[in-house]
Amino acid sequence: MLGEIAKPVSSLGAIVEGMVKSAMSVALPPTFPNADPEIRRSERADFQVNGMMSIAKKLGVNPRVLAGDVVEKIKLQDQFATFEVAGPGFINVTLSDQAILSQVAFRLGDDRLGCPTASKNKTIVIDYSQPNIAKEMHVGHLRSTIIGDSLARVLTFRGHKVIRQNHLGDWGTQFGMLIQYLLENEEINPTKETSTEKVSSDISDLNRMYRAARELFDSDPEFVQRSRKRVVSLQAGDEETIDHWNAIVAESKRYFRQVYDRLNVLLTEEDAVGESFYNSMLDEVALDLEARNVAVRSQGALCVFFDDIVGPDGNQVPLIVQKADGGYGYATTDLAAIRYRAKTLQADVILYVVDSRQALHFKMVFEAARRAGYIDDKVVVSHVSFGSVLGPDGRPFKTRAGDVVRLIALLDDAVDRARQTILEKNPDLGEGEALLLAREVGIGAVKYADLSTSRTRDYIFDVDRMLSLQGNTGAYLQYAHARICSILNKFSSSPPIVRDDVVMEPPERRLALLVDGLPDVLAAVEETSEPHKLASYLYELAHTFTTFYEQCPVLRAPSETIRQNRVALCELTAKTLELGLHLLGIDAPNRL
RNA sequence: GCCCCUGUAGCUCAGCGGAUAGAGCAACUGCCUUCUAAGCAGCAGGUCGCAGGUUCGAGUCCUGCCGGGGGCGCCA
Numbered sequence: 001m002l003g004e005i006a007k008p009v010s011s012l013g014a015i016v017e018g019m020v021k022s023a024m025s026v027a028l029p030p031t032f033p034n035a036d037p038e039i040r041r042s043e044r045a046d047f048q049v050n051g052m053m054s055i056a057k058k059l060g061v062n063p064r065v066l067a068g069d070v071v072e073k074i075k076l077q078d079q080f081a082t083f084e085v086a087g088p089g090f091i092n093v094t095l096s097d098q099a100i101l102s103q104v105a106f107r108l109g110d111d112r113l114g115c116p117t118a119s120k121n122k123t124i125v126i127d128y129s130q131p132n133i134a135k136e137m138h139v140g141h142l143r144s145t146i147i148g149d150s151l152a153r154v155l156t157f158r159g160h161k162v163i164r165q166n167h168l169g170d171w172g173t174q175f176g177m178l179i180q181y182l183l184e185n186e187e188i189n190p191t192k193e194t195s196t197e198k199v200s201s202d203i204s205d206l207n208r209m210y211r212a213a214r215e216l217f218d219s220d221p222e223f224v225q226r227s228r229k230r231v232v233s234l235q236a237g238d239e240e241t242i243d244h245w246n247a248i249v250a251e252s253k254r255y256f257r258q259v260y261d262r263l264n265v266l267l268t269e270e271d272a273v274g275e276s277f278y279n280s281m282l283d284e285v286a287l288d289l290e291a292r293n294v295a296v297r298s299q300g301a302l303c304v305f306f307d308d309i310v311g312p313d314g315n316q317v318p319l320i321v322q323k324a325d326g327g328y329g330y331a332t333t334d335l336a337a338i339r340y341r342a343k344t345l346q347a348d349v350i351l352y353v354v355d356s357r358q359a360l361h362f363k364m365v366f367e368a369a370r371r372a373g374y375i376d377d378k379v380v381v382s383h384v385s386f387g388s389v390l391g392p393d394g395r396p397f398k399t400r401a402g403d404v405v406r407l408i409a410l411l412d413d414a415v416d417r418a419r420q421t422i423l424e425k426n427p428d429l430g431e432g433e434a435l436l437l438a439r440e441v442g443i444g445a446v447k448y449a450d451l452s453t454s455r456t457r458d459y460i461f462d463v464d465r466m467l468s469l470q471g472n473t474g475a476y477l478q479y480a481h482a483r484i485c486s487i488l489n490k491f492s493s494s495p496p497i498v499r500d501d502v503v504m505e506p507p508e509r510r511l512a513l514l515v516d517g518l519p520d521v522l523a524a525v526e527e528t529s530e531p532h533k534l535a536s537y538l539y540e541l542a543h544t545f546t547t548f549y550e551q552c553p554v555l556r557a558p559s560e561t562i563r564q565n566r567v568a569l570c571e572l573t574a575k576t577l578e579l580g581l582h583l584l585g586i587d588a589p590n591r592l
Numbered sequence: 593g594c595c596c597c598u599g600u601a602g603c604u605c606a607g608c609g610g611a612u613a614g615a616g617c618a619a620c621u622g623c624c625u626u627c628u629a630a631g632c633a634g635c636a637g638g639u640c641g642c643a644g645g646u647u648c649g650a651g652u653c654c655u656g657c658c659g660g661g662g663g664c665g666c667c668a
Contacts, residue, residue: 040608050610057648087611088648132668169668275668301666311664312593323666330668359596360663387597388662392604425630441630453605456597458661460604469630471616472605479630487627524608536606539615546631555627570627592630 010116010519012103013039016047016081016093023073027066028055045092046081046513053089063089100512101500101565107516108498108572113579115519117159118526125163125341126152128353129267132169133252133274134178136207137259137407139389139397139461140355146450146585147386148353149265150531153583158526163345166267167337168256168274170249172330174210176231179244180223181213183230203255206248231327235279249274262411263443265585278336282328285336286321294372300324304368309360319364334365338381339374349380351529356385356456384529387458397461410463411443417467418442418475422592440587441475442467448474451584452535472539474586477577480542482592484574487554488567496567504565507548511569514544515576522583531584538580545573 020037028035035055042048052070056063067085074083081095107114128148131137148164156162216223233241253272260267286302289295295304303318311317319331341347352362362383369375391397399405419438423429429437449466453459469475504512521537524530554570557563578588 038608038610040610042611044611048610053610053648063648090611130668172668174667299665303665308595309664310594314593315665317664318666320666325666327666329666331666333668356597357662358668361668363596385597390661394660421630425628457605458598462604465604465617468617471630473616473630475630476616479628483628483631490627532606536615539606543615547633549627550632553627592628 010114012095012099012513012516013041013047013520016095019074019080020049020070020091023070023075026073027069029059032059039093041517042092044086045094047093047095048086049083049091049093052091056089067091095513097502097504097509098500100504100509100516101498101502103516104512104565104568104572105498105500108495108568108575113518113572113575115157115522118523121159121161122348123161123163123346124155124349124351125165125345125347126155126351126353127165127167127337128152128351129265130167130169130354131252131256131259134174134206134210134248135169135252136203136404137256138404139407139410142263142407142410142446143386143389143450143455143459144353144355145260145263145265145267146447147384147455147531148351149263149267149585150447150451150534150583151351151353151384151525151529152266153585154522154525154531154534157583158522163341163347164267164271165337165341166272166274168272168276170252170274171276171279171333173227173231173327174214175234175245175248176229177213177217177223177227178210178248179234179241180227180230181209181216182244182248183240184226185209203252206251249276259407259411262408262439263447263585264587275330275333278333278340281336281340282332285332285339286328289321289335289368289372292372294368295321304364304371306364306367309364319361319368331361331365334361335369335372335374338365338369339372342369342375342379347379349382350375351382351384353384353386356387359383359385382529384455386455389459389461392460392462392464394460411446413463414446414467415439415442417463418445418469421467421469425592437589437592440589441469441478441592444474444478444581444586445469446474447584447586448477448535451531452539454530454532475592477538477542477581478586478588479592480545481574481577481581481588482590483549484545484570484577485590487570488574490555491567496564496571498565498568499561502561502565505552507544507551508566508569511541511544511548511573514541515569515573518576518580534580534584538577538584541573541580542577545577 017037017039020039024032024035024037032055036051037049038051039047039049052067053063056066059066064085067089071083071085071091079096080099081093084092086092126148129141129145131141152162152164217227230241234245253269286295289304290302295302297303298318301318301320301324302322303320305316305318309317320329321332321335322328338350341350354362366381369381375381389397397405415438418441419434422434422437422441426434445466450459452472466473517537521534524533548569552566554563554566557566581588
């Protein structure tokens, strides 16, 4: 019925933008080829065009007159939408119900819900999670893991080739210390026992041993000497030393797998490319940087300097490529990694989902890599930084005793609390099913809490709030989804027939319009590496649905035609919520 | 000293240079004989840290100041 304009490119907003732009190309002088019409959602209409005022200013004409000229040039407007000049020079755009309904039908019939892939498909490396071998993961790793995983999902859905890289801390001086301690205290070696059942307690043993070793290292100079020697043995490939290292790494990986399983993230064994992977490249990188004069010797160390990076004493602060003792630190590993990712993995984009405290480090690494030619102008590298995790008191998140909170314990707690709530709300539910749901809800709550706030800020981790399951929490979205499923279950499986010649009620209209915004949101998430935009969108969608749910009965709709349309809206909303939650890494159970 | 992040309702946070700054929690008032009340509707709550500037238009951009957090040579 709508002919040409009913062929949607992505969203109604994008269609409106296309229409306005083509009208502008006729109405405006050719000196304004690509002026932005600034299409935005509006409270006064469906969309508003803001760009005419600034363009009129530059042209020296009356903005209302210009807006009027543009509106006149818009083709086929009545069938699709009405455009009217308002205020100082806005154009208010009100879509026809027909246009909105035909868009609903289109999305429902598309297995990607009408979401296009990105215009250019890129190879994107995402470096995230980065736990340390022989140490327990903490809430900082949780943030990196959750944010990075969501970005991986969104970018994959957008059609990019995503290469996940879990840059494990599996190498370096601390391993000399750890292995030496192990050798000197064989009887407590936790890697000797390899019963797979007690994985998490083994990591605790490993963790405990790490701390004991660290304590000795900090207090006993002779142990420091022996540890240094052990590092040399490790790097030289001494068999006994390597055996111990392998055992420790294997133990830790079992633990990581357990955490990742519980979190339901995409990371697998194949994504684990730790620091040790780059060990064999370090000599070459150091030699290369020196040969290219990117790095120079200073106080015995091989350093890269930057004009604008100085310490408190006013002297330049280097990125140390090789220590005075000949060893390598993490800077060299990061340089080897960035080169590997650009040259071997052929990355167009490299994202580092890492704590914001490492901002300066990455600034130096990126700059050094550019100077050395490891990445050229076409490669985008970005430190996707996030703030610290704080407790409800606003101080660093620790236990009462001041220890780092164990991640597994935290997740177990979340799941357990969710289980209690679920059993309370559904006394008829079996224990097994309740636990299954509890995992989806509990983990979803933890993830949503993190993903719903902008990542650059410090993040207050408040288990009580996220698991109260009230208001803006993960459970709210899951609940909305489950309610829709409950409605849909009452209808036969035959797909609803959408008719576009039906007048829409305001709640239907708002819902249909909002559900149409998903592709634009996903594009924004890609653009900014900010999954919280998706979280906010889904919350708004769930809330808009719930209002619709209260005001527009589906089962007992006034007519069969309206019922069909409402079923279609329900189905599209459910699919959108499910997809959106999935892209955040959160499950969408059919019942709650 | 320099650099980065941050300051929006009592608390936790959204807010792309656009019209009257929004949610959630907490408080108060209603709403379950009707598709799941983990919900909905309403009410109240704000000199958007302060001061300048740019702009037709600033919570949003720029500068300065104040407050909070973080970082700054051989740890990661």
